[in-house]
Amino acid sequence: MSDHRPAVTARAPAKVNLLLQVGPVRDDGFHDLVTVFQAVSVHEDVTATPAADWGLTVEAAGGADVSGVPLDGSNLALRAARLLAERAGVDEPVHLHVRKEVPVAGGMAGGSADAAAALVACDALWQLRTGLDGLATLGAELGSDVPFGLHGRTAVGTGRGEQLVPVLTRGSFHWVFVLDPAGLSTPRVFAECDRRRGPGWGPPPADVRLEAVEAALRGGDAEALAAALSNDLAEAACALAPQLTRTLAAGRAAGALAAVVSGSGPTVALLTASAASAQDVVAELVPVVGQGRLRTASGPVPGARVLEALAPGGQ
Template sequence: MVAVTAQAPAKVNLLLQVGPVRPDGYHDLVTVFQAVSLHEEVTVTPAREWGVSVEPADGTDVSGVPLDSSNLALRAARLLAERAGVDEPVHVHVRKGVPVAGGMAGGSADAAAALVACDALWQLRSGLDGLAELGAELGSDVPFGLHGRTAVGTGRGEQLVPVLTTASFAWVFVLGSAGLSTPAVFAECDRLRALDGRADALGDGRLEAVELALRGGDPEELGAALSNDLAEAACSLAPELVATLAAGREAGALAGVVSGSGPTVALLAGSVPAARRLARELAPVVGAGRVRTATGPVPGARVLEPLV
Protein backbone atom coordinates (compact mmCIF):
# COMPACT_ATOMS: atom_id res chain seq x y z
CA MET A 1 0.00 0.00 0.00
CA VAL A 2 1.35 3.43 -0.97
CA ALA A 3 0.31 6.79 0.47
CA VAL A 4 1.10 10.09 -1.22
CA THR A 5 1.40 13.41 0.61
CA ALA A 6 1.06 16.78 -1.10
CA GLN A 7 1.37 20.30 0.23
CA ALA A 8 -0.44 23.47 -0.86
CA PRO A 9 -0.07 27.06 0.37
CA ALA A 10 -2.36 29.61 1.91
CA LYS A 11 -2.93 32.86 0.06
CA VAL A 12 -3.17 36.53 0.87
CA ASN A 13 -4.96 39.00 -1.39
CA LEU A 14 -2.69 41.98 -2.05
CA LEU A 15 -5.60 43.51 -3.92
CA LEU A 16 -9.25 42.50 -3.98
CA GLN A 17 -11.61 44.57 -6.11
CA VAL A 18 -15.24 43.50 -6.12
CA GLY A 19 -17.43 44.23 -9.12
CA PRO A 20 -21.18 43.87 -9.59
CA VAL A 21 -23.13 40.68 -9.01
CA ARG A 22 -23.26 38.49 -12.12
CA PRO A 23 -26.32 36.53 -13.35
CA ASP A 24 -24.80 33.35 -11.83
CA GLY A 25 -24.74 34.96 -8.38
CA TYR A 26 -20.97 35.49 -8.24
CA HIS A 27 -19.21 38.85 -8.32
CA ASP A 28 -16.70 39.88 -10.95
CA LEU A 29 -13.33 40.22 -9.24
CA VAL A 30 -9.92 41.65 -9.91
CA THR A 31 -7.48 40.31 -7.36
CA VAL A 32 -3.77 39.78 -6.85
CA PHE A 33 -3.01 36.56 -5.01
CA GLN A 34 0.25 35.81 -3.26
CA ALA A 35 0.97 32.31 -1.96
CA VAL A 36 2.56 32.34 1.50
CA SER A 37 4.42 29.81 3.60
CA LEU A 38 1.51 28.59 5.71
CA HIS A 39 0.59 25.20 4.28
CA GLU A 40 -1.97 22.43 4.25
CA GLU A 41 -0.74 18.85 3.91
CA VAL A 42 -2.98 16.17 2.45
CA THR A 43 -2.16 12.46 2.48
CA VAL A 44 -4.18 10.07 0.32
CA THR A 45 -4.10 6.34 1.02
CA PRO A 46 -5.90 3.55 -0.88
CA ALA A 47 -8.90 2.38 1.15
CA ARG A 48 -11.97 0.15 0.96
CA GLU A 49 -14.23 3.19 0.95
CA TRP A 50 -13.97 6.96 0.64
CA GLY A 51 -13.25 8.82 3.85
CA VAL A 52 -11.62 11.91 5.36
CA SER A 53 -9.90 12.83 8.63
CA VAL A 54 -8.21 15.97 9.89
CA GLU A 55 -5.58 16.99 12.43
CA PRO A 56 -4.33 20.44 13.47
CA ALA A 57 -0.86 21.82 12.84
CA ASP A 58 0.52 24.70 14.95
CA GLY A 59 -2.60 24.79 17.09
CA THR A 60 -4.97 25.48 14.19
CA ASP A 61 -8.61 25.10 15.22
CA VAL A 62 -10.12 22.33 13.08
CA SER A 63 -13.52 22.13 14.78
CA GLY A 64 -15.21 23.73 11.78
CA VAL A 65 -13.81 21.29 9.19
CA PRO A 66 -16.50 18.95 7.80
CA LEU A 67 -15.72 15.23 7.97
CA ASP A 68 -18.39 14.10 5.52
CA SER A 69 -18.87 14.19 1.75
CA SER A 70 -18.92 18.00 1.77
CA ASN A 71 -15.21 18.17 2.70
CA LEU A 72 -13.47 19.96 -0.16
CA ALA A 73 -10.38 17.72 -0.20
CA LEU A 74 -12.56 14.61 -0.37
CA ARG A 75 -14.71 16.20 -3.08
CA ALA A 76 -11.55 16.95 -5.08
CA ALA A 77 -10.35 13.34 -4.85
CA ARG A 78 -13.72 11.96 -5.90
CA LEU A 79 -14.08 14.42 -8.77
CA LEU A 80 -10.67 13.49 -10.18
CA ALA A 81 -11.50 9.78 -9.85
CA GLU A 82 -14.82 10.26 -11.63
CA ARG A 83 -13.34 12.23 -14.54
CA ALA A 84 -10.37 9.87 -14.92
CA GLY A 85 -12.42 6.70 -14.66
CA VAL A 86 -10.60 5.54 -11.51
CA ASP A 87 -12.44 3.07 -9.27
CA GLU A 88 -10.04 3.15 -6.33
CA PRO A 89 -11.37 4.83 -3.16
CA VAL A 90 -8.89 6.65 -0.95
CA HIS A 91 -8.82 7.93 2.60
CA VAL A 92 -7.94 11.63 2.65
CA HIS A 93 -6.08 12.87 5.72
CA VAL A 94 -5.71 16.65 6.09
CA ARG A 95 -3.11 18.26 8.32
CA LYS A 96 -4.25 21.86 8.63
CA GLY A 97 -1.89 24.77 9.12
CA VAL A 98 -4.16 27.42 7.58
CA PRO A 99 -7.01 29.00 9.58
CA VAL A 100 -10.50 27.68 8.88
CA ALA A 101 -12.88 30.27 7.37
CA GLY A 102 -10.08 32.80 7.71
CA GLY A 103 -9.92 34.32 4.22
CA MET A 104 -6.69 32.50 3.37
CA ALA A 105 -8.17 29.74 1.17
CA GLY A 106 -7.32 26.85 3.47
CA GLY A 107 -10.12 24.68 2.08
CA SER A 108 -9.05 25.49 -1.46
CA ALA A 109 -5.48 24.54 -0.56
CA ASP A 110 -6.82 21.21 0.73
CA ALA A 111 -8.52 20.61 -2.61
CA ALA A 112 -5.42 21.58 -4.59
CA ALA A 113 -3.22 19.27 -2.52
CA ALA A 114 -5.73 16.42 -2.83
CA LEU A 115 -5.80 16.78 -6.62
CA VAL A 116 -2.01 16.68 -6.86
CA ALA A 117 -1.70 13.77 -4.42
CA CYS A 118 -4.36 11.65 -6.13
CA ASP A 119 -2.97 12.44 -9.56
CA ALA A 120 0.40 11.10 -8.39
CA LEU A 121 -1.10 8.09 -6.59
CA TRP A 122 -3.09 7.00 -9.64
CA GLN A 123 -0.26 7.99 -12.05
CA LEU A 124 -2.64 10.04 -14.20
CA ARG A 125 -0.21 12.78 -15.31
CA SER A 126 -3.10 15.21 -15.76
CA GLY A 127 -0.84 18.28 -15.93
CA LEU A 128 -1.24 21.51 -14.01
CA ASP A 129 -3.72 23.06 -16.44
CA GLY A 130 -5.91 19.96 -16.41
CA LEU A 131 -6.00 19.88 -12.61
CA ALA A 132 -6.68 23.63 -12.47
CA GLU A 133 -9.67 23.19 -14.78
CA LEU A 134 -11.10 20.62 -12.38
CA GLY A 135 -10.20 22.80 -9.43
CA ALA A 136 -12.23 25.70 -10.79
CA GLU A 137 -15.34 23.48 -10.54
CA LEU A 138 -14.67 23.04 -6.82
CA GLY A 139 -13.94 26.65 -5.88
CA SER A 140 -12.67 29.94 -7.24
CA ASP A 141 -9.40 29.84 -5.26
CA VAL A 142 -8.45 26.22 -6.04
CA PRO A 143 -6.62 26.99 -9.33
CA PHE A 144 -4.39 29.46 -7.52
CA GLY A 145 -3.64 26.86 -4.84
CA LEU A 146 -2.29 24.69 -7.64
CA HIS A 147 -0.25 27.43 -9.34
CA GLY A 148 0.98 29.39 -6.32
CA ARG A 149 3.55 32.22 -6.50
CA THR A 150 1.86 35.56 -7.37
CA ALA A 151 -0.92 35.99 -9.90
CA VAL A 152 -3.70 38.31 -11.03
CA GLY A 153 -7.08 36.62 -10.82
CA THR A 154 -10.14 37.74 -12.78
CA GLY A 155 -13.63 36.35 -13.36
CA ARG A 156 -14.47 34.70 -10.03
CA GLY A 157 -10.72 34.72 -9.33
CA GLU A 158 -10.14 31.46 -11.18
CA GLN A 159 -8.70 33.01 -14.37
CA LEU A 160 -5.02 33.51 -13.58
CA VAL A 161 -2.15 35.44 -15.12
CA PRO A 162 1.22 35.11 -13.34
CA VAL A 163 2.92 38.22 -11.98
CA LEU A 164 6.67 37.92 -12.29
CA THR A 165 8.55 39.21 -9.27
CA THR A 166 11.89 38.17 -7.81
CA ALA A 167 11.20 39.86 -4.47
CA SER A 168 10.21 38.07 -1.28
CA PHE A 169 7.91 39.70 1.26
CA ALA A 170 7.56 39.11 5.00
CA TRP A 171 4.12 38.81 6.62
CA VAL A 172 2.55 38.54 10.04
CA PHE A 173 -0.95 37.07 10.13
CA VAL A 174 -3.33 37.61 13.04
CA LEU A 175 -6.02 34.94 13.06
CA GLY A 176 -9.59 35.89 13.87
CA SER A 177 -11.22 34.70 17.07
CA ALA A 178 -13.98 33.13 14.94
CA GLY A 179 -14.41 32.44 11.23
CA LEU A 180 -16.40 34.54 8.78
CA SER A 181 -18.68 33.17 6.08
CA THR A 182 -17.51 34.30 2.64
CA PRO A 183 -21.09 34.58 1.26
CA ALA A 184 -22.09 36.62 4.32
CA VAL A 185 -19.20 39.06 3.77
CA PHE A 186 -20.07 39.52 0.09
CA ALA A 187 -23.72 40.08 1.03
CA GLU A 188 -22.69 42.70 3.60
CA CYS A 189 -20.52 44.40 0.96
CA ASP A 190 -23.54 44.59 -1.36
CA ARG A 191 -25.71 45.93 1.46
CA LEU A 192 -23.24 48.67 2.41
CA ARG A 193 -22.81 49.72 -1.21
CA ALA A 194 -26.57 49.91 -1.71
CA LEU A 195 -26.90 52.15 1.35
CA ASP A 196 -24.65 54.88 -0.03
CA GLY A 197 -25.04 54.23 -3.76
CA ARG A 198 -21.41 53.40 -4.42
CA ALA A 199 -20.50 52.07 -7.86
CA ASP A 200 -18.81 48.70 -8.38
CA ALA A 201 -15.72 50.02 -10.20
CA LEU A 202 -12.86 47.70 -11.12
CA GLY A 203 -10.57 49.72 -13.41
CA ASP A 204 -9.34 52.48 -11.11
CA GLY A 205 -5.57 52.03 -11.27
CA ARG A 206 -5.11 50.00 -8.08
CA LEU A 207 -4.03 46.89 -9.99
CA GLU A 208 -1.29 48.79 -11.79
CA ALA A 209 0.00 50.16 -8.47
CA VAL A 210 0.28 46.66 -6.97
CA GLU A 211 2.00 45.25 -10.06
CA LEU A 212 4.49 48.14 -10.08
CA ALA A 213 5.31 47.59 -6.40
CA LEU A 214 5.80 43.85 -6.97
CA ARG A 215 8.15 44.44 -9.87
CA GLY A 216 10.14 46.94 -7.83
CA GLY A 217 10.27 44.66 -4.80
CA ASP A 218 9.86 47.54 -2.35
CA PRO A 219 7.74 46.48 0.67
CA GLU A 220 6.87 50.07 1.56
CA GLU A 221 5.54 50.67 -1.94
CA LEU A 222 3.58 47.42 -1.80
CA GLY A 223 2.18 48.34 1.59
CA ALA A 224 0.87 51.62 0.19
CA ALA A 225 -0.87 49.71 -2.62
CA LEU A 226 -2.61 47.02 -0.52
CA SER A 227 -6.39 47.23 -0.88
CA ASN A 228 -9.47 45.08 -0.21
CA ASP A 229 -13.02 46.04 -1.14
CA LEU A 230 -14.37 43.48 1.34
CA ALA A 231 -12.56 44.99 4.33
CA GLU A 232 -15.39 47.33 5.30
CA ALA A 233 -17.90 44.49 5.19
CA ALA A 234 -15.64 42.17 7.18
CA CYS A 235 -15.11 44.88 9.80
CA SER A 236 -18.86 45.48 9.93
CA LEU A 237 -19.47 41.81 10.75
CA ALA A 238 -16.40 41.49 13.01
CA PRO A 239 -15.71 44.95 14.52
CA GLU A 240 -12.66 43.70 16.45
CA LEU A 241 -10.76 43.70 13.12
CA VAL A 242 -10.51 47.49 13.32
CA ALA A 243 -8.59 47.21 16.59
CA THR A 244 -6.37 44.44 15.21
CA LEU A 245 -5.40 46.54 12.18
CA ALA A 246 -4.65 49.50 14.46
CA ALA A 247 -2.57 47.32 16.80
CA GLY A 248 -0.56 46.06 13.84
CA ARG A 249 0.26 49.57 12.66
CA GLU A 250 1.15 50.67 16.18
CA ALA A 251 3.47 47.66 16.54
CA GLY A 252 5.41 48.64 13.43
CA ALA A 253 3.70 47.04 10.42
CA LEU A 254 4.26 48.87 7.15
CA ALA A 255 0.62 48.25 6.28
CA GLY A 256 -2.26 45.96 7.13
CA VAL A 257 -5.16 44.50 5.17
CA VAL A 258 -7.97 42.05 5.80
CA SER A 259 -7.09 38.86 3.93
CA GLY A 260 -9.82 37.94 1.45
CA SER A 261 -13.19 37.84 3.17
CA GLY A 262 -11.50 37.80 6.60
CA PRO A 263 -11.25 37.61 9.49
CA THR A 264 -7.48 37.02 9.22
CA VAL A 265 -5.51 40.29 9.21
CA ALA A 266 -2.35 40.37 7.07
CA LEU A 267 0.38 42.73 8.22
CA LEU A 268 3.28 43.52 5.91
CA ALA A 269 6.74 43.90 7.44
CA GLY A 270 9.90 45.32 5.92
CA SER A 271 11.95 42.14 6.39
CA VAL A 272 11.88 38.72 8.04
CA PRO A 273 13.55 40.04 11.23
CA ALA A 274 11.05 42.91 11.29
CA ALA A 275 8.19 40.40 10.96
CA ARG A 276 9.54 38.44 13.94
CA ARG A 277 9.74 41.63 16.01
CA LEU A 278 6.22 42.58 14.95
CA ALA A 279 4.91 39.15 15.95
CA ARG A 280 6.55 39.45 19.38
CA GLU A 281 5.00 42.89 19.89
CA LEU A 282 1.53 41.67 18.92
CA ALA A 283 1.49 38.38 20.83
CA PRO A 284 0.65 39.92 24.25
CA VAL A 285 -2.00 42.15 22.64
CA VAL A 286 -3.96 39.63 20.55
CA GLY A 287 -2.78 36.33 22.06
CA ALA A 288 0.30 34.37 21.03
CA GLY A 289 -1.81 31.54 19.61
CA ARG A 290 -3.33 33.87 17.03
CA VAL A 291 -0.08 35.14 15.49
CA ARG A 292 1.73 33.50 12.55
CA THR A 293 4.72 34.67 10.50
CA ALA A 294 5.22 33.73 6.85
CA THR A 295 6.95 34.75 3.65
CA GLY A 296 5.76 34.91 0.07
CA PRO A 297 5.59 34.12 -2.70
CA VAL A 298 5.98 30.35 -2.50
CA PRO A 299 5.20 27.57 -5.02
CA GLY A 300 1.80 26.01 -5.46
CA ALA A 301 0.66 22.47 -4.66
CA ARG A 302 3.33 19.79 -4.94
CA VAL A 303 3.95 16.20 -3.92
CA LEU A 304 6.26 15.93 -0.93
CA GLU A 305 7.08 12.25 -1.12
CA PRO A 306 5.41 8.89 -1.67
CA LEU A 307 5.24 6.83 1.51
CA VAL A 308 5.62 3.07 1.03
Protein backbone atom coordinates (compact mmCIF):
# COMPACT_ATOMS: atom_id res chain seq x y z
CA MET A 1 0.00 0.00 0.00
CA SER A 2 1.19 3.49 -0.72
CA ASP A 3 2.21 5.42 2.37
CA HIS A 4 0.59 8.49 0.80
CA ARG A 5 -2.96 7.19 0.97
CA PRO A 6 -4.84 9.34 3.52
CA ALA A 7 -6.49 8.10 6.66
CA VAL A 8 -10.30 8.08 6.63
CA THR A 9 -12.59 8.92 9.53
CA ALA A 10 -16.19 7.71 9.64
CA ARG A 11 -18.89 8.48 12.20
CA ALA A 12 -21.78 6.25 13.27
CA PRO A 13 -24.62 6.97 15.70
CA ALA A 14 -25.87 5.34 18.86
CA LYS A 15 -29.44 4.08 18.94
CA VAL A 16 -32.41 4.09 21.23
CA ASN A 17 -35.21 1.51 20.96
CA LEU A 18 -38.59 3.22 20.81
CA LEU A 19 -40.20 -0.20 20.86
CA LEU A 20 -38.63 -3.54 21.74
CA GLN A 21 -40.90 -6.58 21.50
CA VAL A 22 -39.07 -9.79 22.37
CA GLY A 23 -40.36 -13.10 21.08
CA PRO A 24 -39.46 -16.62 22.22
CA VAL A 25 -35.98 -18.11 21.93
CA ARG A 26 -35.21 -19.45 18.47
CA ASP A 27 -33.33 -22.63 17.66
CA ASP A 28 -30.18 -20.58 17.02
CA GLY A 29 -30.32 -19.07 20.52
CA PHE A 30 -31.46 -15.63 19.36
CA HIS A 31 -34.90 -14.12 19.92
CA ASP A 32 -37.29 -12.91 17.26
CA LEU A 33 -37.62 -9.17 17.72
CA VAL A 34 -39.86 -6.39 16.54
CA THR A 35 -38.12 -3.16 17.36
CA VAL A 36 -38.12 0.45 16.28
CA PHE A 37 -34.65 1.96 16.27
CA GLN A 38 -33.92 5.66 16.27
CA ALA A 39 -30.38 6.91 15.62
CA VAL A 40 -29.42 9.72 18.00
CA SER A 41 -26.71 12.37 18.07
CA VAL A 42 -24.29 10.49 20.32
CA HIS A 43 -21.55 9.18 18.07
CA GLU A 44 -18.56 6.92 17.61
CA ASP A 45 -15.76 8.10 15.30
CA VAL A 46 -13.41 5.53 13.78
CA THR A 47 -10.27 6.53 11.87
CA ALA A 48 -8.68 3.92 9.61
CA THR A 49 -5.01 4.51 8.80
CA PRO A 50 -2.79 2.37 6.56
CA ALA A 51 -0.43 0.33 8.76
CA ALA A 52 2.13 -2.45 8.65
CA ASP A 53 -0.13 -4.63 10.82
CA TRP A 54 -3.64 -4.66 12.23
CA GLY A 55 -4.10 -2.62 15.40
CA LEU A 56 -6.54 -0.62 17.50
CA THR A 57 -6.52 2.24 19.98
CA VAL A 58 -9.46 3.72 21.87
CA GLU A 59 -10.01 7.27 23.12
CA ALA A 60 -12.73 8.32 25.55
CA ALA A 61 -14.95 11.25 24.59
CA GLY A 62 -17.68 12.96 26.57
CA GLY A 63 -16.76 11.17 29.78
CA ALA A 64 -17.21 7.65 28.40
CA ASP A 65 -15.47 4.88 30.34
CA VAL A 66 -13.46 2.83 27.85
CA SER A 67 -11.68 0.58 30.36
CA GLY A 68 -13.82 -2.40 29.35
CA VAL A 69 -13.25 -2.06 25.59
CA PRO A 70 -11.18 -4.95 24.19
CA LEU A 71 -8.12 -3.90 22.23
CA ASP A 72 -7.42 -7.29 20.67
CA GLY A 73 -8.91 -9.17 17.75
CA SER A 74 -12.23 -9.60 19.58
CA ASN A 75 -12.99 -5.88 19.21
CA LEU A 76 -16.01 -5.50 16.93
CA ALA A 77 -14.52 -2.64 14.91
CA LEU A 78 -11.36 -4.61 14.18
CA ARG A 79 -13.40 -7.70 13.34
CA ALA A 80 -15.44 -5.57 10.91
CA ALA A 81 -12.35 -4.24 9.16
CA ARG A 82 -10.81 -7.69 8.83
CA LEU A 83 -14.05 -9.22 7.58
CA LEU A 84 -14.36 -6.57 4.87
CA ALA A 85 -10.71 -7.11 3.87
CA GLU A 86 -11.20 -10.87 3.71
CA ARG A 87 -14.37 -10.69 1.60
CA ALA A 88 -12.93 -8.04 -0.74
CA GLY A 89 -9.57 -9.76 -1.13
CA VAL A 90 -7.69 -6.82 0.38
CA ASP A 91 -4.28 -7.47 1.94
CA GLU A 92 -3.70 -4.00 3.37
CA PRO A 93 -3.79 -3.84 7.20
CA VAL A 94 -5.09 -0.76 8.98
CA HIS A 95 -4.79 0.77 12.39
CA LEU A 96 -8.16 1.80 13.78
CA HIS A 97 -8.52 4.65 16.24
CA VAL A 98 -11.91 4.64 17.95
CA ARG A 99 -13.19 7.79 19.61
CA LYS A 100 -15.97 6.56 21.89
CA GLU A 101 -18.81 8.75 23.08
CA VAL A 102 -21.44 5.99 23.46
CA PRO A 103 -21.48 4.23 26.85
CA VAL A 104 -19.94 0.75 26.89
CA ALA A 105 -22.45 -2.06 27.56
CA GLY A 106 -25.12 0.62 27.90
CA GLY A 107 -27.85 -0.63 25.57
CA MET A 108 -27.13 2.02 22.92
CA ALA A 109 -25.18 -0.19 20.47
CA GLY A 110 -21.83 1.56 20.82
CA GLY A 111 -19.87 -1.50 19.73
CA SER A 112 -22.15 -1.93 16.73
CA ALA A 113 -21.65 1.74 15.84
CA ASP A 114 -17.88 1.13 15.96
CA ALA A 115 -18.26 -1.77 13.54
CA ALA A 116 -20.47 0.27 11.20
CA ALA A 117 -18.02 3.18 11.19
CA ALA A 118 -15.07 0.82 10.64
CA LEU A 119 -16.81 -0.74 7.63
CA VAL A 120 -17.50 2.65 6.06
CA ALA A 121 -14.02 4.02 6.82
CA CYS A 122 -12.20 0.97 5.44
CA ASP A 123 -14.47 0.75 2.41
CA ALA A 124 -13.54 4.35 1.58
CA LEU A 125 -9.86 3.89 2.40
CA TRP A 126 -9.57 0.83 0.15
CA GLN A 127 -11.81 2.46 -2.49
CA LEU A 128 -14.03 -0.63 -2.65
CA ARG A 129 -17.40 1.10 -3.25
CA THR A 130 -19.21 -1.85 -1.67
CA GLY A 131 -22.46 0.07 -1.21
CA LEU A 132 -24.71 0.35 1.82
CA ASP A 133 -26.59 -2.91 1.26
CA GLY A 134 -23.36 -4.87 0.84
CA LEU A 135 -21.88 -3.40 4.00
CA ALA A 136 -25.11 -4.08 5.90
CA THR A 137 -25.00 -7.75 4.84
CA LEU A 138 -21.48 -8.00 6.28
CA GLY A 139 -22.58 -6.07 9.34
CA ALA A 140 -25.34 -8.57 10.07
CA GLU A 141 -22.68 -11.28 10.37
CA LEU A 142 -20.99 -9.25 13.10
CA GLY A 143 -23.99 -8.26 15.21
CA SER A 144 -27.72 -7.66 15.09
CA ASP A 145 -27.45 -3.88 15.52
CA VAL A 146 -24.64 -3.24 13.02
CA PRO A 147 -26.91 -2.87 9.95
CA PHE A 148 -28.88 -0.15 11.72
CA GLY A 149 -25.65 1.66 12.59
CA LEU A 150 -25.03 1.82 8.85
CA HIS A 151 -28.54 2.91 7.86
CA GLY A 152 -29.35 5.22 10.78
CA ARG A 153 -32.40 7.51 11.02
CA THR A 154 -35.49 5.52 12.13
CA ALA A 155 -36.34 1.95 11.15
CA VAL A 156 -38.34 -1.09 12.14
CA GLY A 157 -36.07 -4.06 12.79
CA THR A 158 -37.28 -7.65 12.64
CA GLY A 159 -35.59 -11.05 12.80
CA ARG A 160 -32.71 -10.48 15.23
CA GLY A 161 -33.18 -6.77 14.52
CA GLU A 162 -31.00 -6.87 11.41
CA GLN A 163 -33.85 -6.82 8.85
CA LEU A 164 -34.70 -3.14 8.46
CA VAL A 165 -37.52 -1.11 6.96
CA PRO A 166 -37.29 2.71 7.19
CA VAL A 167 -40.00 4.55 9.11
CA LEU A 168 -41.29 7.94 7.97
CA THR A 169 -40.44 10.40 10.73
CA ARG A 170 -41.32 14.08 10.84
CA GLY A 171 -39.28 16.53 12.86
CA SER A 172 -36.79 15.79 15.60
CA PHE A 173 -37.23 14.15 18.96
CA HIS A 174 -35.21 15.26 21.98
CA TRP A 175 -33.66 12.96 24.55
CA VAL A 176 -31.79 12.96 27.82
CA PHE A 177 -29.76 9.82 28.46
CA VAL A 178 -28.88 8.84 32.01
CA LEU A 179 -25.76 6.69 31.95
CA ASP A 180 -25.07 4.03 34.55
CA PRO A 181 -21.52 3.44 35.76
CA ALA A 182 -22.04 -0.34 35.64
CA GLY A 183 -22.74 -1.97 32.27
CA LEU A 184 -25.24 -4.77 31.73
CA SER A 185 -24.61 -7.91 29.72
CA THR A 186 -27.14 -8.22 26.90
CA PRO A 187 -27.19 -12.06 27.09
CA ARG A 188 -27.85 -11.86 30.84
CA VAL A 189 -30.79 -9.51 30.34
CA PHE A 190 -32.35 -11.74 27.67
CA ALA A 191 -31.81 -14.81 29.89
CA GLU A 192 -33.50 -13.07 32.81
CA CYS A 193 -36.40 -12.09 30.55
CA ASP A 194 -36.79 -15.75 29.51
CA ARG A 195 -36.57 -16.91 33.13
CA ARG A 196 -39.29 -14.53 34.23
CA ARG A 197 -41.58 -15.66 31.45
CA GLY A 198 -41.21 -19.29 32.40
CA PRO A 199 -41.50 -22.42 30.26
CA GLY A 200 -45.20 -22.00 29.48
CA TRP A 201 -44.92 -18.50 28.10
CA GLY A 202 -46.13 -17.87 24.57
CA PRO A 203 -45.92 -14.70 22.49
CA PRO A 204 -48.97 -12.48 22.89
CA PRO A 205 -51.25 -11.80 19.94
CA ALA A 206 -50.12 -9.12 17.53
CA ASP A 207 -50.78 -5.84 19.30
CA VAL A 208 -51.01 -2.21 18.34
CA ARG A 209 -47.73 -1.06 19.90
CA LEU A 210 -45.90 -0.83 16.58
CA GLU A 211 -48.77 1.04 14.94
CA ALA A 212 -48.85 3.56 17.79
CA VAL A 213 -45.11 4.23 17.54
CA GLU A 214 -45.23 4.61 13.76
CA ALA A 215 -48.22 6.98 13.93
CA ALA A 216 -46.44 9.18 16.50
CA LEU A 217 -43.30 9.30 14.34
CA ARG A 218 -45.27 10.19 11.21
CA GLY A 219 -46.95 13.01 13.07
CA GLY A 220 -43.80 14.25 14.78
CA ASP A 221 -45.77 14.03 18.03
CA ALA A 222 -43.50 13.67 21.06
CA GLU A 223 -46.38 13.24 23.52
CA ALA A 224 -47.90 10.44 21.43
CA LEU A 225 -44.50 8.78 21.13
CA ALA A 226 -44.04 9.04 24.89
CA ALA A 227 -47.29 7.15 25.40
CA ALA A 228 -46.22 4.46 22.92
CA LEU A 229 -42.66 3.76 24.13
CA SER A 230 -42.20 0.21 25.47
CA ASN A 231 -39.45 -2.30 26.09
CA ASP A 232 -40.03 -5.97 26.91
CA LEU A 233 -36.54 -6.18 28.45
CA ALA A 234 -37.11 -3.38 30.96
CA GLU A 235 -38.40 -5.60 33.77
CA ALA A 236 -35.45 -7.99 33.42
CA ALA A 237 -32.94 -5.13 33.26
CA CYS A 238 -34.42 -3.55 36.39
CA ALA A 239 -34.29 -6.91 38.19
CA LEU A 240 -30.58 -7.22 37.43
CA ALA A 241 -29.87 -3.52 38.13
CA PRO A 242 -32.46 -2.35 40.72
CA GLN A 243 -31.16 1.22 40.65
CA LEU A 244 -32.77 1.59 37.21
CA THR A 245 -36.22 1.69 38.79
CA ARG A 246 -35.15 4.75 40.78
CA THR A 247 -33.57 6.36 37.72
CA LEU A 248 -36.74 5.87 35.66
CA ALA A 249 -38.83 7.44 38.43
CA ALA A 250 -36.40 10.35 38.82
CA GLY A 251 -36.54 11.04 35.08
CA ARG A 252 -40.33 11.22 35.11
CA ALA A 253 -40.28 13.42 38.20
CA ALA A 254 -37.80 15.75 36.49
CA GLY A 255 -40.30 16.49 33.73
CA ALA A 256 -39.57 13.95 31.01
CA LEU A 257 -42.55 12.94 28.90
CA ALA A 258 -41.50 9.30 29.28
CA ALA A 259 -38.69 7.20 30.67
CA VAL A 260 -37.61 3.89 29.19
CA VAL A 261 -34.66 1.52 29.49
CA SER A 262 -32.58 1.78 26.32
CA GLY A 263 -32.29 -1.66 24.71
CA SER A 264 -30.95 -4.15 27.25
CA GLY A 265 -29.86 -1.29 29.54
CA PRO A 266 -28.60 0.06 31.79
CA THR A 267 -28.81 3.46 30.06
CA VAL A 268 -32.17 5.16 30.69
CA ALA A 269 -33.66 7.22 27.85
CA LEU A 270 -35.85 10.18 28.74
CA LEU A 271 -38.00 11.63 25.97
CA THR A 272 -38.64 15.36 26.31
CA ALA A 273 -40.92 17.83 24.57
CA SER A 274 -38.15 19.99 23.11
CA ALA A 275 -34.44 20.80 23.26
CA ALA A 276 -35.19 23.40 25.94
CA SER A 277 -37.17 20.85 27.94
CA ALA A 278 -34.23 18.46 27.72
CA GLN A 279 -32.02 21.10 29.34
CA ASP A 280 -34.62 21.62 32.07
CA VAL A 281 -34.69 17.88 32.77
CA VAL A 282 -30.90 17.82 32.99
CA ALA A 283 -30.95 20.71 35.47
CA GLU A 284 -33.43 18.82 37.65
CA LEU A 285 -31.40 15.60 37.50
CA VAL A 286 -27.91 16.97 38.13
CA PRO A 287 -28.37 17.01 41.94
CA VAL A 288 -29.79 13.45 41.77
CA VAL A 289 -27.35 11.62 39.47
CA GLY A 290 -24.53 14.08 38.78
CA GLN A 291 -23.64 16.04 35.65
CA GLY A 292 -21.24 13.40 34.37
CA ARG A 293 -23.99 10.81 33.88
CA LEU A 294 -26.25 12.96 31.69
CA ARG A 295 -26.21 13.41 27.92
CA THR A 296 -28.63 15.29 25.70
CA ALA A 297 -29.24 14.21 22.11
CA SER A 298 -31.73 14.44 19.28
CA GLY A 299 -32.88 12.06 16.61
CA PRO A 300 -33.19 10.84 14.01
CA VAL A 301 -29.70 11.34 12.57
CA PRO A 302 -27.96 9.70 9.60
CA GLY A 303 -26.16 6.37 9.73
CA ALA A 304 -22.44 5.76 9.33
CA ARG A 305 -20.74 8.15 6.93
CA VAL A 306 -17.28 9.40 6.06
CA LEU A 307 -16.34 12.60 7.88
CA GLU A 308 -12.97 13.36 6.39
CA ALA A 309 -9.86 12.02 4.76
CA LEU A 310 -6.65 12.98 6.53
CA ALA A 311 -3.27 13.33 4.93
CA PRO A 312 -0.52 11.22 6.51
CA GLY A 313 0.41 12.66 9.87
CA GLY A 314 -2.73 14.87 9.91
CA GLN A 315 -4.84 15.36 13.01
